[in-house]
Amino acid sequence: MYDIVVVGAGPVGATAARLSAEAGLSTLLIEEHATIGHPVQCAGLLSSSAFAECEVGHSSVLNTVSGARFVSGRGSELTFDAKETKACVVDRTLLDREMGKAAADAGAEVRLKTRAEWLGPGLLKTRGIRGGEEIGCRICIAADGARSGIARSAGLGRHRLVLGGIQAEIPHECDPRFVELHPDASPDFFGWVIPVSSSRVRVGLAGRADLPARFEAFIRNYAASSIHCVTGAIPLGPLEQTYADRLMICGDAAGLVKPTSGGGIYTGIRSARHAVATAVRAFEVGNTTAEALYTYERLWKADMGRDLALGMQIYQMRCRMTGDDVDHAIRTLSDPEVLKIIVEEGDMDRPGKLIRRLLFRPDLLPLFGRLGIMQLLRSLQ
Numbered sequence: 001m002y003d004i005v006v007v008g009a010g011p012v013g014a015t016a017a018r019l020s021a022e023a024g025l026s027t028l029l030i031e032e033h034a035t036i037g038h039p040v041q042c043a044g045l046l047s048s049s050a051f052a053e054c055e056v057g058h059s060s061v062l063n064t065v066s067g068a069r070f071v072s073g074r075g076s077e078l079t080f081d082a083k084e085t086k087a088c089v090v091d092r093t094l095l096d097r098e099m100g101k102a103a104a105d106a107g108a109e110v111r112l113k114t115r116a117e118w119l120g121p122g123l124l125k126t127r128g129i130r131g132g133e134e135i136g137c138r139i140c141i142a143a144d145g146a147r148s149g150i151a152r153s154a155g156l157g158r159h160r161l162v163l164g165g166i167q168a169e170i171p172h173e174c175d176p177r178f179v180e181l182h183p184d185a186s187p188d189f190f191g192w193v194i195p196v197s198s199s200r201v202r203v204g205l206a207g208r209a210d211l212p213a214r215f216e217a218f219i220r221n222y223a224a225s226s227i228h229c230v231t232g233a234i235p236l237g238p239l240e241q242t243y244a245d246r247l248m249i250c251g252d253a254a255g256l257v258k259p260t261s262g263g264g265i266y267t268g269i270r271s272a273r274h275a276v277a278t279a280v281r282a283f284e285v286g287n288t289t290a291e292a293l294y295t296y297e298r299l300w301k302a303d304m305g306r307d308l309a310l311g312m313q314i315y316q317m318r319c320r321m322t323g324d325d326v327d328h329a330i331r332t333l334s335d336p337e338v339l340k341i342i343v344e345e346g347d348m349d350r351p352g353k354l355i356r357r358l359l360f361r362p363d364l365l366p367l368f369g370r371l372g373i374m375q376l377l378r379s380l381q
Ligand SMILES: Cc1cc2nc3c(=O)[nH]c(=O)nc-3n(C[C@H](O)[C@H](O)[C@H](O)COP(=O)(O)OP(=O)(O)OC[C@H]3O[C@@H](n4cnc5c(N)ncnc54)[C@H](O)[C@@H]3O)c2cc1C
Pocket: 007, 008, 009, 010, 011, 012, 013, 030, 031, 032, 033, 037, 041, 042, 043, 044, 045, 046, 050, 114, 115, 116, 117, 143, 144, 145, 146, 148, 149, 164, 165, 166, 167, 204, 206, 230, 231, 232, 233, 234, 250, 251, 252, 253, 257, 262, 263, 264, 265, 266, 268
């Protein structure tokens, strides 16, 4: 019987396992693949805060960026440059492996090529290189990604909205300081061009429908052979409930992904921290029921619930925008004073502060009115 069994050795599961082992709890980390960090399902753009949350060295960092360029299909562009590192571009395979190694070094037992299923509170069934086994635990932390089988089996439901993503890494000359965002490449999300270096980029997009056709049209602008292709799912919106008796759901498995960017590393790792803190407390008081583990949901909501809810409002607003709206927004936000605010307050992980500053500028009211400001205001209350 383990104190904690973590299912899934992505960045979120590896963090949960490391913190659990560091807290002195007997910990098992289970991963269905034979190796950690493969296949990659990520563009690898991490804000500086997200990278700091990983608590690893810099060996996976391929590039750093200081700004972004928004490009409308109608020709307008908006560029802002903070002139300091705001985010880094990483090799996700290396990052995940380093995080998995940190969990093992902290004392977590790691079982690869082993798939876990939920049998009920405190009991998992595994199939893998050691054959089939039943494994007992005082608490299970499910970090089994966007298609979490554990949450489903435990009756915690499915994600309300799941986007698909496609990306290729290709040779392309670029300014490596800037990420490019192309809203018109995918009308219910956006396309991206992420510089890996001055001569390589990751070109991709996410959305709800027509992905192959949208991607084909987008990548045609870059015309080159890909040496690395990524596809994956991005769940938007948290599960109705992220805990049950002896169970907490973290990261993508819980839908804790930023709806404005599809990024889930920052929010997921934060959720892993809250899950382990809750488990430690639950063991101290000797109560691992759903009633006690409700604290986990309270903690992650207090930490990032408002930003996630606001992000969802922004995402819904974005889905209502036409190509003309995008063009109009880019031209309006190009005002130097507005750009200064974006540089000062912009935070990839926590958009609330910037939105609040922008909402109180009278010159931007017509833009926000056109885009549906009332819903945004409600979520900020
Ligand atoms: C195209 C695309 C681009 C993205 N770009 C970014 C980005 O630039 N920045 C960013 O922050 N986020 C990005 N994301 C999101 C990011 O990849 C995820 O939020 C992040 O990987 C979530 O980490 P996780 O540990 O919760 O899940 P995952 O990384 O998905 O890890 C889950 C692990 O669980 C394992 N697993 C699943 N089921 C079982 C089971 N039953 N038993 C054992 N093991 C199991 C899986 O094999 C996997 O290793 C992107 C996603 C996509 C699809």
